[in-house]
Amino acid sequence: MHSLRTRITAEIPHLRRYARALAGCPEEADDLVQGCLERALKNARKWDPDKGLRSWLFRILHNNHVSRRRSVDRELHFRRHFREPDAVAAGQEVSTELDGVRAAMAELPEEHRNALLLVAVEGFTYEEASEVLSVPVGTLRSRLSRAREALRTKTNGASAKRVERGAE
Amino acid sequence: MSNDTVSSEMINAYLDGELDGAEQARVENHLARNPEAMETVRDYEAQAHALRQLYDPVLDEPIPDRLLDTITPVEAHDGARVSWLRRSMPLATAASVALAVGVVAGWMLRSDLYEQEAERIAMQMFLQQASSSYSLYAREDSPWRETRLEEDRDRFGEWFRERNELEIAAPELDDDGFQFIGGQALPASSGSAGQMLYRNDDNQMVAIYFQSRGDDGVLSRALERNGRTAFQKQDDLSMYHWNSESGSTRYAVLGSVDQDMLGSLAERAFDHFR
Known part of the structure; x- marks a missing residue:
């Protein structure tokens, strides 16, 4: 048990990264992580050591997120109207290009976005990612491919314009 | 091919x-x-790179105490215990002597829970007062609908200040099609409270309810801890509510209008009171 706690602790930064992308607001993201940790400790016996610890934790985190999605949706809707002052401050200085990626990510359907985050950012295999999301690998493949293409279209719109201007 | x-x-x-x-x-x-x-492949690679730049900084952030507290039993984690005690300090003053005795720890935990419960109730009361004020003075079927109102928008602030120690000015919501029809002072368990009513051409009513924090410690703390903006919906009544920047007043914009409209009104009110 002790070593499991230690191992889980080592995964916290990764859980927070994914949660941050899921939730948008740091506070809420940590709520998700906290819920995940509590659940994981409670169900530690259910963990199958043959399956990776990380994908097990991510699956808990993801399910936690899904079950809270309704309230999260409201919160997101709300935040569209009210920029929280500290959210802007915490955003640090990010280049406009990254802002573009951030905005494009926000526009993706959540299912597509999550697939991309798990594979491209967290480095999960397709097998693991499909387990986290509880979908068949085929579904994951198609979501991933659509996510990348949509993101490319959205962000290329901006860079294509830059190229045109540069050519003048 | x-x-x-x-x-x-x-x-x-x-x-x-x-x-x-x-x-x-x-x-x-x-x-x-x-x-x-x-x-395409190059673009996808650049994309992955950008995503990591976007999300990786989280990895380097220190892990918040509350997450460490969750994962590590309190006894084994001195830092966590200290911060837990610090959190319950206002309560601890009376118990500070007894603190040295470990037995008291159980009692401390319980009273911290009571405190949280009290704060939750105080917050509920704010929401309750806002929605019942709306029901009393804005609902079609209420005998008190649109009664006891100061109807001059410009004078309302002065009128209110004379009765309560709170500076408030009614915002203009004309751009969203809502006209000020009046404001009133309302009873509050602590501090001062009131609401301003607006109506549009479709005869829909919205209210801006406000309550300043008084000496009621529990309510003040409830506001402090729940300062974030929130949306609530019950039956046909939707409400946005938030704290003023200084934390001294909590506002709610509520009415039986769709959430988009309410959001737009709330945004205007938010800017106005800022």
């Missing part, structure tokens, strides 16, 4: 290292002969 086509999912799998040797060779072959496909 058909042998040469490579699906977009294949290209993705290639990027993600999910292909076996033969498949991989096939994709590479395809890319070598299709500059456009190659460009």
